[in-house]
Amino acid sequence: MERTWMIYGANGYTGELIARTAVEQGLKPILAGRNLERIHSLANELGLESRVFSLKEQNQIELGLVGINLVLHCAGPFSITSAPMIEGCLAVGADYLDITGEIGVFEHTHAFEQANRAIETGVVLCSGVGFDVIPTDCVALKLKELLPNATHLSLGFDSDSGISPGTFKTMIQGLSSPSAERQDGVITKVSLGKKSRTIDFGRGPRTAMTIPWGDISTAYHTTGIANIDTWVPMSTYKIIGARSMNLIRPILATSFVQKTLLKWVDRSISGPDEEVRKNSPAYIWGEARNAAGEKRTVRIKTANVYSLTAFGALAVVTRLLNADVPGGSYTPASLFGSELIEELPGSGKFQVF
Numbered sequence: 001m002e003r004t005w006m007i008y009g010a011n012g013y014t015g016e017l018i019a020r021t022a023v024e025q026g027l028k029p030i031l032a033g034r035n036l037e038r039i040h041s042l043a044n045e046l047g048l049e050s051r052v053f054s055l056k057e058q059n060q061i062e063l064g065l066v067g068i069n070l071v072l073h074c075a076g077p078f079s080i081t082s083a084p085m086i087e088g089c090l091a092v093g094a095d096y097l098d099i100t101g102e103i104g105v106f107e108h109t110h111a112f113e114q115a116n117r118a119i120e121t122g123v124v125l126c127s128g129v130g131f132d133v134i135p136t137d138c139v140a141l142k143l144k145e146l147l148p149n150a151t152h153l154s155l156g157f158d159s160d161s162g163i164s165p166g167t168f169k170t171m172i173q174g175l176s177s178p179s180a181e182r183q184d185g186v187i188t189k190v191s192l193g194k195k196s197r198t199i200d201f202g203r204g205p206r207t208a209m210t211i212p213w214g215d216i217s218t219a220y221h222t223t224g225i226a227n228i229d230t231w232v233p234m235s236t237y238k239i240i241g242a243r244s245m246n247l248i249r250p251i252l253a254t255s256f257v258q259k260t261l262l263k264w265v266d267r268s269i270s271g272p273d274e275e276v277r278k279n280s281p282a283y284i285w286g287e288a289r290n291a292a293g294e295k296r297t298v299r300i301k302t303a304n305v306y307s308l309t310a311f312g313a314l315a316v317v318t319r320l321l322n323a324d325v326p327g328g329s330y331t332p333a334s335l336f337g338s339e340l341i342e343e344l345p346g347s348g349k350f351q352v353f
């Protein structure tokens with residue numbers, strides 16, 4: 001019997017991109033969200049079924065999910081939307097995927113309680129099936145395969161991809177928190193711009209700074225490596241600017257500043273168009289070290305951040321719909337292996353050093 005699946009948040013920038021890519025691939029998701037007009041109009045245009053429900057009431061979510069086998073959740077910030085949708089999926093027995101990049105959301109998905117309930121109900125929970133974290137998660141697993149006794153893992157990416165409204169909003173909410181890294185297995189707050197170094201992500205050596213990327217959570221669940229940091233290229237000038245953010249964080253966290261910035265995003269940010277998506281690939285890098293000082297480095301070039309999010313999320317959806325995976329909490333690479341990233345459109349092959 002054909003399994004039924006849903007994209008929730010289908011009218012957002014990324015949800016719509018995934019819905020259109022799904023139709024191009026011959027897939028037939030049910031489109032869902034809370035905005036009746038925009039969901040109906042997109043579903044009519046694409047010739048797909050639709051459902052409209054909000055995430056405010058648990059019984060409404062469960063009603064909205066009746067008969068659904070899998071949800072691809074695209075409505076963020078996920079710090080607000082993920083937990084109620086996971087509850088709904090566990091209640092109706094639907095597999096749950098999302099495209100979050102938020103450390104707190106990953107930790108919730110992998111928490112003992114959620115993981116146990118997922119095992120008991122036979123439901124697969126997998127957060128991060130977009131750019132964050134498929135490529136870096138696959139690089140993390142590849143490095144673990146190359147250096148099984150690694151104690152330290154660094155991951156990073158370089159891209160001129162442009163930015164979507166929801167990603168911007170999630171970043172604005174993050175302005176109120178410091179950076180993070182994993183130290184001896186524990187997620188630890190560190191000040192922004194604390195560490196810098198030179199890294200060749202795939203376009204030549206560049207100065208880089210650590211940021212609180214989702215792999216601080218997920219790469220630990222995938223590899224068990226206890227010390228993890230995550231890097232992006234940043235000019236020395238901007239690293240100094242980032243350090244000064246530590247001083248003004250209390251101001252950035254006020255509700256006045258947050259609301260003003262979020263309104264500005266609604267007015268000004270529309271996300272990268274097809275031309276930008278086609279012409280701005282991403283460069284992924286990872287490095288593992290063991291106690292003896294041995295080191296392995298892996299690089300891979302991939303499609304643009306948003307194209308990869310659509311290709312990656314749909315690859316996980318189609319594989320999961322056609323596989324018999326036991327219930328539990330997974331990362332993308334722990335579900336489908338390190339080679340998942342090499343098999344996506346626009347990806348090269350791993351380069352190992």
Ligand SMILES: NC(=O)c1ccc[n+]([C@@H]2O[C@H](COP(=O)([O-])OP(=O)(O)OC[C@H]3O[C@@H](n4cnc5c(N)ncnc54)[C@H](OP(=O)(O)O)[C@@H]3O)[C@@H](O)[C@H]2O)c1
Nearest residue numbers: 009012013014035075076099130131132164165166167170
């Ligand atoms: N993993 C990755 O690499 C990756 C890539 C792209 C995006 N993302 C993440 O995906 C999320 C969406 O990004 P986007 O740029 O597509 O955002 P967007 O264009 O702003 O769309 C957000 C969508 O979420 C819905 N939504 C927001 N809050 C909701 C709530 N409380 N209840 C129900 N629906 C809600 C919105 O519905 P309304 O229209 O009704 O407001 C809209 O459909 C962000 O968190 C972003 O960080 C991750």
